[in-house]
Amino acid sequence: MTVHKLTVPLGAKSYPVIIGSGLTSGEKSETYLPHFKGLRGVVITNETVADLHLDRFLNLFAGTEYEVVPLIVADGEQYKNQETLFSLYQQMFDAGLQRDGFVCAFGGGVIGDLAGFAAATYMRGIDLIQVPTTLLAQVDSAIGGKNGINLPVGKNLIGSFYQPRVVLADVDFLETLPDDEFFSGMGEVLKYALIAGDDFVSFLEMNDQQILAKNPKILAGMLHLCCRIKADFVARDELEQLGVRAILNLGHTLGHALEKTSAYVGLKHGAAVAMGLVFAAHLSVEAGVLSTDDLKRILNLLHLFKMDLSVPAEIQGEKLLEVMARDKKTTAGVLKMVLLRNIGQPYLSGDITPDQILAALKKCQQPLEL
Amino acid sequence: MTVHKLTVPLGAKSYPVIIGSGLTSGEKSETYLPHFKGLRGVVITNETVADLHLDRFLNLFAGTEYEVVPLIVADGEQYKNQETLFSLYQQMFDAGLQRDGFVCAFGGGVIGDLAGFAAATYMRGIDLIQVPTTLLAQVDSAIGGKNGINLPVGKNLIGSFYQPRVVLADVDFLETLPDDEFFSGMGEVLKYALIAGDDFVSFLEMNDQQILAKNPKILAGMLHLCCRIKADFVARDELEQLGVRAILNLGHTLGHALEKTSAYVGLKHGAAVAMGLVFAAHLSVEAGVLSTDDLKRILNLLHLFKMDLSVPAEIQGEKLLEVMARDKKTTAGVLKMVLLRNIGQPYLSGDITPDQILAALKKCQQPLEL
Numbered sequence: 001m002t003v004h005k006l007t008v009p010l011g012a013k014s015y016p017v018i019i020g021s022g023l024t025s026g027e028k029s030e031t032y033l034p035h036f037k038g039l040r041g042v043v044i045t046n047e048t049v050a051d052l053h054l055d056r057f058l059n060l061f062a063g064t065e066y067e068v069v070p071l072i073v074a075d076g077e078q079y080k081n082q083e084t085l086f087s088l089y090q091q092m093f094d095a096g097l098q099r100d101g102f103v104c105a106f107g108g109g110v111i112g113d114l115a116g117f118a119a120a121t122y123m124r125g126i127d128l129i130q131v132p133t134t135l136l137a138q139v140d141s142a143i144g145g146k147n148g149i150n151l152p153v154g155k156n157l158i159g160s161f162y163q164p165r166v167v168l169a170d171v172d173f174l175e176t177l178p179d180d181e182f183f184s185g186m187g188e189v190l191k192y193a194l195i196a197g198d199d200f201v202s203f204l205e206m207n208d209q210q211i212l213a214k215n216p217k218i219l220a221g222m223l224h225l226c227c228r229i230k231a232d233f234v235a236r237d238e239l240e241q242l243g244v245r246a247i248l249n250l251g252h253t254l255g256h257a258l259e260k261t262s263a264y265v266g267l268k269h270g271a272a273v274a275m276g277l278v279f280a281a282h283l284s285v286e287a288g289v290l291s292t293d294d295l296k297r298i299l300n301l302l303h304l305f306k307m308d309l310s311v312p313a314e315i316q317g318e319k320l321l322e323v324m325a326r327d328k329k330t331t332a333g334v335l336k337m338v339l340l341r342n343i344g345q346p347y348l349s350g351d352i353t354p355d356q357i358l359a360a361l362k363k364c365q366q367p368l369e370l
Numbered sequence: 371m372t373v374h375k376l377t378v379p380l381g382a383k384s385y386p387v388i389i390g391s392g393l394t395s396g397e398k399s400e401t402y403l404p405h406f407k408g409l410r411g412v413v414i415t416n417e418t419v420a421d422l423h424l425d426r427f428l429n430l431f432a433g434t435e436y437e438v439v440p441l442i443v444a445d446g447e448q449y450k451n452q453e454t455l456f457s458l459y460q461q462m463f464d465a466g467l468q469r470d471g472f473v474c475a476f477g478g479g480v481i482g483d484l485a486g487f488a489a490a491t492y493m494r495g496i497d498l499i500q501v502p503t504t505l506l507a508q509v510d511s512a513i514g515g516k517n518g519i520n521l522p523v524g525k526n527l528i529g530s531f532y533q534p535r536v537v538l539a540d541v542d543f544l545e546t547l548p549d550d551e552f553f554s555g556m557g558e559v560l561k562y563a564l565i566a567g568d569d570f571v572s573f574l575e576m577n578d579q580q581i582l583a584k585n586p587k588i589l590a591g592m593l594h595l596c597c598r599i600k601a602d603f604v605a606r607d608e609l610e611q612l613g614v615r616a617i618l619n620l621g622h623t624l625g626h627a628l629e630k631t632s633a634y635v636g637l638k639h640g641a642a643v644a645m646g647l648v649f650a651a652h653l654s655v656e657a658g659v660l661s662t663d664d665l666k667r668i669l670n671l672l673h674l675f676k677m678d679l680s681v682p683a684e685i686q687g688e689k690l691l692e693v694m695a696r697d698k699k700t701t702a703g704v705l706k707m708v709l710l711r712n713i714g715q716p717y718l719s720g721d722i723t724p725d726q727i728l729a730a731l732k733k734c735q736q737p738l739e740l
Binding site: 082086089090093117120121122123124125146148151153154156157158159160161239240 | 452456459460463487490491492493494495516518521523524526527528529530531609610
């Protein structure tokens, strides 16, 4: 099958994103091994990914000049913390990693964040290679340079912007991905489609069955569509200072708040983002900018991917408002949210009232009508 | 007196360095307060600097809209570590610091490194203002964006490059600076003079008494000369990837190795750098590139500032070589050192033999002859 390749254009920091099937099985390794500059590196991964894929991945380096040491951390967001980070630093030092070495982040978003931050800060920054193994990481977190760890008081409070040298997205990893992880990624994919507009939405509407059946060729095409959008936004606003990259937060202000307030319900990220998209759509109608036809098409799209979810009734509006105000995306006390004028026309709105938010939330807490 | 002002030219990341006397007493605050963009910030300092200067500094913000919270850490290199860093993060969070807030690093190199890294990594980077209070920090570490913390296994192993928004160098702080700290800074000043050439060396030869008497006007002029050089090197090689900024390591490869191997002697940084400069000069003669006339002028310059120091006889050459090879400036196993062709003509040499190093070291361990 075709290997898709695109560039994240950031001047001297530009890098390729390589998408395909069989990439990390040794096929087409000539397309990416030249991006591994140093000969000594570490592969940071978690126990789950290590069990499934590490042997195959390390095989890439067998018989080459590369000396690669695997560093395996426990699996889970709760390990994206100070202790794991400093344990990694020590292991990187013990592995003899120098300034000309590299860190390969081999896993999902947690590994990408943790290994990305470790690479950004070890000896003031060494080469980073992202090999995302989840759909969410492949379409989102592996591109753009955001990394970080959690503090006990909040997620991603510590981190930096640090671009990788190359991103390798092999769709074969998605075969072993648990369903809830797959739908987490699909939440992001649907977000990109709503940002991009009719072409992407139509692609999803037409290929829903192939996507759910994980057809590698269709998945690779879908990834390519997503990564192009992400790369474009990153190039226009690398450090999220211009409000441009903030558009990618469509559905996330509520999504994050839901995750924070509903930890006890065990809400998954994908479900939270899906709810956030429904909420953003309702709020856009509430604000008088989105048509009810577009709202219906959005709800239908979510339905095709089994993501037309109501916000649990026990979530309290006032509590959510409070958490959203505390979100780190808040600047100077103004709550900013991404709304849709049409499908394909997102914008950052700065004049949303608490009443509009509560009204939109109410609609999301009723059974969704298509 | 005159306020000196220069720019570190780094495109969108350019920033001013403002040098003078009375700067942080409220005089001329219009020259720098506009660089404090957010209205909420923290001032990170240590107990010693806090006792001497914090009240006066915080006074700057009295009666303004700024809300500034002081965060005071213990004084000493041994606190530039994981524990202090994460305690600072928590205090920054508790102080309500958001993305649009700022961190002011108010102290010497340790505070600059620690607060710089905290600012670089809190919420993926917030504004940093450097207010260096030691000579070493004013001429060197506050400019250029290098920051970091120590691991138990090595100094500055964790850190990043993160430029401040403005550097305020007030020479008044040097009045209360202990002698050993002052000479630490003078080691760097002499290094700059050897890099810059005859004009700067002559300035020092002519003003030695005024400098040792801490005449503010002469000190400010000296700072200006140093900062211009540092700014120029930083602009040409921000991330130390081109070997250009490496020139600023003149005298430091041995200096660092001496500090590492002689912790038991209690060798101060200034003394280590001074020894490193003598060593670099001898090694340059050994390598056949520096004249003995220039060597004599260098030794005489160090003598004027009471820094013509022999390397302690108990330091073993073999041990030093080992430590130097482990230095993080080592790339691909080659030991690189900065030598002098003439005063004012430093270059990065890649073909120094261990024998030349041992021979030069021997000369530095004898009483220095002028």
